[in-house]
Amino acid sequence: MPQDVTFDLPFSTPVSPHLEYARERHLRWVRDRGLVRSDAGFEEYCSWDLPQAAARTYPYASAEDMTVLMNWFSLAFLFDDQFDAGRPDRADRVTEVARELIVTPLRPADTPPRVVCPITQAWAEVWAQLSRGMSLTWQTRFAASWGRFLTAHCEEVDLAAAGLEGTLTVKEYAQFRRRTVGIHHSIDAGERSRGFEVPAQVQAHPVMERMRDLAADVIGFMNDIHSFERERRRGDGHNLIAVLRRELGCSWEEAAAEAYRMTAACLVEYLELEARVPEMCDELGLSEDERRRTSMGVEAVQHWINGNYEWALVTGRYAADKDTPAAAAERAGRGSVDDLLSVN
Template identity: 75%
Template sequence: MPQDVRFDLPFTTPVSGHLHSAREQHLRWVWEMGLVRSEAAFEEYQSWDLPQAAIRTYPYANAEDMVVLMNWFSLAFLFDDQFDAARPDRADRVAEVARELIATPLRPVGSKPRVECPITVAWAQVWERLAEGMSLAWRSRFAASWGRFLVAHTEEVDLAARGGHLGLEEYVGFRRRTVGIHHSIDAGERARRFEVPAQAQAHPVLIGLRDAAADAIGFMNDVHSFEREKRRGDGHNLITVLHRDRGHSLADAEAEAIRMTNERLADYLEFEARIPEMCEELGLSYEDRRRVDMGVEAAQHWINGNYEWALTTGRYAAVKESAAATAELQGRGSLDDLLTV
């Protein structure tokens, strides 16, 4: 099964020791914020084990920040599940909520959401903590990456509502935005309390590195989540696109998706090897070079951490036994409606 597919990643990354205490606080917060509204949904949500993803992708966050990062993780995943391919009538509401999520980082910190539902109220609270202590430059960069991710999400919803499909070339560029890795790497700076210098962020080498990381992670996710998305009728998956657009059998499409993933991992390594040359070209100080290196580590944490989590998470499991999963297998894209009060 695709979730069992292994990739030979070129590095290992550390794991935070804050799992147990942070997970307990996080799960309590998810329930209290109304992000799960039934026991079945809570059971299913726990099977995803997002706290494991957080401790692997942000291994240097302190105990308090780890809770914030786990809380943030829940919002992106739960919002992603709010669109059901069998209910195109929800597209307008998804877009309305997405606009509110995009606007939150652009308003004064602590502003009350203008569109209220569990997702927007929780995001306003989380953003207040994420923005804490970070510069305007970082907040603006995060907001831009977050906005591109959410705009792409609404485009995906609209495309599915109209019964449209993307060809392979279009999908590759689109997936780079929907995977949400750019702002996730940005959050790695917040987790470790540093900022990559602006001139390095704007350099083609670092841009290429982040894009390659996003593609590799997106493609790996598509391989590991294929069974889940197939049963939901979700065509936003590289294997499905290769099968439909290129006429591959599913087995050949899976093999090609794996090849494309490995190709982008190789591209990532090439960009990483050019980082010292980039720092020299920019004339960066020792301290700025150290921040660049930590930014590269943030990308590594996401590549490896997300991969390790994807191999075991119940979110991508092909066979589910819980009551919540049974409801999903019957055609529900989301277990609880989080877009209404």
């Protein structure tokens, strides 16, 4: 399944004009904070081009905020790669660090982490910046989504450590993937990137709740398709194509085709609900300002669907043919060249 599989998305999104300005500062920050510890790790990280992903998903952020968002992006991706299949005991350390990442937004900003490693220290710094100017309601919503994402990551690691990652049914996997993809809090960050907040009554409405879930499904399934070759190289069974092949007893090609069909179906349902947003606004009796903020919230979802898709087509993270130290580590069952869960 090649990385360049395309989807027919009905909307396009802009790219931040601050990409290069923020990229330079972000890459220096990653080095300074010890989030890459080797030349091989830095080369691999640069090949992912996460700055482009941030510039596409948060296109209206200021230059300084774009740097903060890039810094935040790095943490989730780098942490995701820290599990070592050859050391199942490492799952306990992953859980310990995840617990620290979860509680950070629940403490006063600038509180030093209790569990110390490069990722927890960097997250404490980034959260103080990311939460600035946002209401307690937004911070609580973000923290809840962030916590569910990290909890699901720990569940994924536990399954892998126990050799059970290939045991979920398609239905179970789809529900699980909705949490592991980490989209709900990423959409929330779209509000921070433009200095607004979606009205609480809109966030609680079934239409918006379902739209956010479907966006997570679309992005998670597209990600599984585009990253399939990398995950097969790593021996990672948490991928929709792998789950479908096992459950349906079909070929890889047939499983990939079914994954594509499922993704397209979720996108169709999302678009049907998006068309109902004006009706939802009328039902809730929203003011002009509330409607404007709701519209910006929908744009935040669109930016993530399309921006992540455009980045996934070109990022080196999902490249099928790689002959690098990082690829060698993946084939050996290690998620990353550098260990970021310990302190040197």
